[in-house]
Amino acid sequence: MRSIGIAAGAMFALALFVLFPVVLDPAGLLVGDPEIDVWNHAWGYFYVAEQLSEGSLLQTQLAGGPEGGVLWFIDTPGALAALPLTWLFGPAVAYNAVLVVRVALAGLAAWFLSRELGASDRGALVAGAAYATTPFLLCELANGISEVCATQWVCFTLWAAARATRTWARRDFLLLGLFAGITAAVSFYQGLAGALTVAALFAWRLPVRWRREGRPPGLALNLALVTGVAVALLLPVWLAFRGSPDTESALIQRGMELDLALLAHNAVDPRIYVVPGAFQSVDLAGIYGEPFVHTGYLRWTVLLAAGLGVWTTRGFGWAAVAAWALVLGLGSFLWWNGEWVMANGRVLALPFEWLRTALPQIAITHPLRLSLPAQALFCALAGVGVSRLPRLVLPGAALLIVAEGLFGSAARWPVPTSSAAVPSFYEGVPEGMVLDLPAEVGTGMATSRYFWFQTTHGRPIPYTPDVRMGSARDDALRDLGVEQGPGPKGGARPVGEALRSRYSLVVVHKELERLAGIEGEYVRRLEPELGPAEELEGAWIWRLR
Numbered sequence: 001m002r003s004i005g006i007a008a009g010a011m012f013a014l015a016l017f018v019l020f021p022v023v024l025d026p027a028g029l030l031v032g033d034p035e036i037d038v039w040n041h042a043w044g045y046f047y048v049a050e051q052l053s054e055g056s057l058l059q060t061q062l063a064g065g066p067e068g069g070v071l072w073f074i075d076t077p078g079a080l081a082a083l084p085l086t087w088l089f090g091p092a093v094a095y096n097a098v099l100v101v102r103v104a105l106a107g108l109a110a111w112f113l114s115r116e117l118g119a120s121d122r123g124a125l126v127a128g129a130a131y132a133t134t135p136f137l138l139c140e141l142a143n144g145i146s147e148v149c150a151t152q153w154v155c156f157t158l159w160a161a162a163r164a165t166r167t168w169a170r171r172d173f174l175l176l177g178l179f180a181g182i183t184a185a186v187s188f189y190q191g192l193a194g195a196l197t198v199a200a201l202f203a204w205r206l207p208v209r210w211r212r213e214g215r216p217p218g219l220a221l222n223l224a225l226v227t228g229v230a231v232a233l234l235l236p237v238w239l240a241f242r243g244s245p246d247t248e249s250a251l252i253q254r255g256m257e258l259d260l261a262l263l264a265h266n267a268v269d270p271r272i273y274v275v276p277g278a279f280q281s282v283d284l285a286g287i288y289g290e291p292f293v294h295t296g297y298l299r300w301t302v303l304l305a306a307g308l309g310v311w312t313t314r315g316f317g318w319a320a321v322a323a324w325a326l327v328l329g330l331g332s333f334l335w336w337n338g339e340w341v342m343a344n345g346r347v348l349a350l351p352f353e354w355l356r357t358a359l360p361q362i363a364i365t366h367p368l369r370l371s372l373p374a375q376a377l378f379c380a381l382a383g384v385g386v387s388r389l390p391r392l393v394l395p396g397a398a399l400l401i402v403a404e405g406l407f408g409s410a411a412r413w414p415v416p417t418s419s420a421a422v423p424s425f426y427e428g429v430p431e432g433m434v435l436d437l438p439a440e441v442g443t444g445m446a447t448s449r450y451f452w453f454q455t456t457h458g459r460p461i462p463y464t465p466d467v468r469m470g471s472a473r474d475d476a477l478r479d480l481g482v483e484q485g486p487g488p489k490g491g492a493r494p495v496g497e498a499l500r501s502r503y504s505l506v507v508v509h510k511e512l513e514r515l516a517g518i519e520g521e522y523v524r525r526l527e528p529e530l531g532p533a534e535e536l537e538g539a540w541i542w543r544l545r
Contacts, residue, residue, distance in 0.1 A: 003121045011107030011128050015100045018133060019141070021417050026096045027089065030452075032144030034418035035291045035444045040465045041075055041146040042420075043451040045098075046091040048079035050458075058240065060251075063451075064473040065433045065460035066502055069249040072241050075147040077186045078102075091455050092420040099141065102149050107132035109155035110376060114383030116162045118313050122391065126305075126398045127383025131155065133405035134375050135297040136368075141415045143292055148369060150190070153183035155376040157194040158201075164222070165205040173222040174229060181233025188241075189369035191234065193328060196355070197373035200324045204317045251464040251473075267335035268368045272296045273326060274303075278410045281335065281368075289443035296329060296371050297409040301401045302382045309384030322377035328352050329371025331364065418449075423537040425507075426457040430545045432504030434459045438482070439469035441516045459504065474502065482521045496529030504545040506530065510538050 022029045032038025051057050057076065061068035073079060079086070082094035110131030114124040131151070140148040160176035163169075180198070184191020209216055216222075265288065269281035273296050284290040310319045332353035334341040341348045356364065364370070386397045406413040426434070434457055436450040447467040454461055462474035469477065476498035499506060508522040523533055523540050533540040 007111045007121070007125060007128060008104075008108055010125055011111070011132060012100075012104040014107055014129055014132050015103035018103055018138075018413075019096070019100055019415060021414050022096050023100065026093045028092070028420050029096070029417040030092055030144075030420050031096055031099050031141055031415060032418055033142050033291060033416040034449070035446055036143050037445060037448075037466075038144030038418050039445065039448040039450075039452045041144050042091060042095040043455060044073040044075055044146075045079045045082055045086050045094045046455040047071075047073055048076055049083060049086045049091070052083070059249075061460050062454060063461060064251045064464045065462045066474060067249070068460065069251040069464075069473070070247045071251040071464070074241075075186075076240075077182075077237070078146055078150065095146065099146065099149055102152060103132050103137070103141075105152035106137065106155065109152040109159060110379050110383070113155055113159040113162065113376060114380040116159055116166075117309070117315065117318065117380050117384050118387070119309075119380070119383035120387040122394050123383040123385075123387030125383075126386045126394060126401065127379050127381075129398050130299075130302055130379040130382055130401045130405070131376060133402050134379070135295045135299070135405055135409035135411040136372065136375055138405065138409075138411035138413060138415060139293050139295050142412050143294075144418075147187050148189075150186045151372060151376075153179060153186055154190045154194045154372050155380075157183050157198065158373060158376055158380075161198045161201050164226075165201060165209070168209070168216040168219070168222070170218065170222055170225065173226050177226040177229030178233070180226065181230035184230065184234040185237040187369070188238075189364070189366060190372055192364075193325065193370040193373050196328055196370075197321060197325045200321050204321065262365055263331065263333065264335070264340070266294075266331075266366050266368070267333075267340075268296070268330045268371075269335050269337070270330060272368070273298050273329075273371075274300075276300070276404075276408050280410060282338075291444060293410050293412070294368055295410045296326075296368050296375070297411075298375065298378055299401065299404045299408060301397075301404050302378050305382035305385035305397065305401070306378045307385065308388060309381040309386075312388050313384060315381065315384070318377060318381060322374040322381070325374035325377070326371050329368050329374065331367030331370075332356060420452070422453050422456040423539065425505075425536050425539070425541055426453050429457040429459050430504045432459065432545050433474075433502050434461055435477075435499070435503050435506045436461070436467075437480075437506070437508045437522050438513050438516045438518060439463070439467055439472065439477075441512050446512060446515070457505070476502070480522075480525060482518055482525055494529055496526075499530065500544050504543070506542040506544065508533070508540040510540065 016023050019031060022031050030038050030042050047062060051060060058070050058072060060071050063071055078098045082098045085094035085097055107128035111124040111128040114127035119127060137149060137151055157179040160172060160179045164172040164176045180194060183194045267282055272281045284292045310316060330350050332350060334348040334350055386394055440447055445466050450461060450463060450467055462472040462477060464471045476495050479495050513519050513522060527533060530542045533542055
């Protein structure tokens with residue numbers, strides 16, 4: 001127990017270091033780049049708290065006004081875990097605290113897995129440090145995709161599977177079902193990746209056990225126990241998630257068909273695992289104007305240490321299981337140097353495509369996430385490898401591995417942050433909706449901060465995640481005629497009466513309007529109908545009530 005306590009303390013300290021800009025001001029900053037997904041995900045912690053106070057996690061009036069609709073927040077498990085912090089300190093502190101805990105637990109989970117694979121306590125600390133600083137995790141922290149940052153659960157699942165296939169004890173199978181269910185409930189991608197990797201682990205270790213010692217006692221019952229516990233934990237979340245886009249009032253529509261164009265957007269080049277520096281499978285910023293950065297870079301320091309661990313322990317089966325997860329992370333088809341690889345006039349299919357055809361029709365559009373079990377296994381095996389080195393070498397090995405994680409790939413460190421500050425004019429907004437303009441700035445997600453502003457004013461807004469004029473559910477906005485959208489250009493019809501009937505506050509953010517290339521257009525369009533605007537804190541505002 002003492003070694004576990006030391007490991008937990010060390011991983012928590014490392015998490016504070018990894019996210020240090022935010023831990024210095026947890027109420028004033030948010031983990032994540034302001035141009036990407038941080039606003040929607042941090043807002044979700046406020047959204048879940050508000051919805052619970054209204055008695056529903058799905059039907060909402062906060063977004064998609066004036067009618068509202070059905071919306072499932074993708075990181076609801078994290079928001080539920082953070083509810084006390086949200087109620088006491090606000091959503092910024094809750095969101096940041098969850099990410100700190102997730103980084104710390106990722107390191108602790110890798111410590112447990114590495115110990116199970118044969119590492120010493122000190123070597124397992126290196127494994128924990130390696131997993132808590134994976135370039136994959138650092139990129140997703142910067143992207144603000146909070147549920148993907150819950151990388152600890154798939155690692156705990158692998159640890160429980162390793163124990164279960166060693167001891168064949170019922171308590172370990174129960175533990176496996178528990179962690180597998182939590183993993184899938186928090187992130188469907190990680191749950192699927194964990195299930196497929198655990199299946200490969202059983203396919204390797206079960207025949208070996210059967211050949212050496214005979215059939216394990218109670219095998220069928222234990223496997224049924226794993227399945228039952230995992231399904232019981234996953235089912236409520238899965239039904240809510242699957243039900244939300246299937247209703248007519250769904251605020252987010254998710255197509256379930258596979259589209260090669262969408263797959264190309266998130267395609268995975270096998271070189272992403274081994275090429276250091278800024279290499280990207282798809283240059284999302286250059287091609288699509290989206291500042292997302294994704295990587296699965298494994299780090300050569302980790303690979304060398306893991307190779308030593310495999311060689312000294314004859315753990316070739318573990319290496320094979322990790323390699324299987326890397327293949328899963330490539331997705332359905334092979335992508336190389338910016339295009340699909342063709343074979344006999346067709347896109348070359350990979351093993352995951354063969355598996356997908358046996359599954360219900362699901363859209364796997366972020367395949368790199370399926371490689372996460374390999375990240376965990378290589379880090380754990382690296383801990384085994386460095387355990388074979390002199391003790392004096394371990395701090396240097398840990399430093400090299402962490403340094404390559406922070407600086408050796410496309411990941412950015414310090415992790416980018418966004419200001420959690422909200423302009424003062426959003427306080428005390430009377431009954432009615434709030435309209436923030438412009439609705440979009442290029443292809444980035446800068447305007448999604450309007451959702452974060454709602455954490456202060458608490459009034460409905462017309463947009464759905466993510467903010468675009470085309471995502472607005474208020475037909476009156478189509479007649480503004482300033483931004484490119486589904487309505488006529490030039491402000492063909494008056495909108496003043498419609499805005500006054502629904503909105504209590506209209507805000508035009510001058511900096512965002514300038515970035516959108518329409519500086520001053522909204523004031524010229526709206527002042528004739530709404531009267532003179534107030535200029536406050538870098539914005540033009542109209543108080544309509």
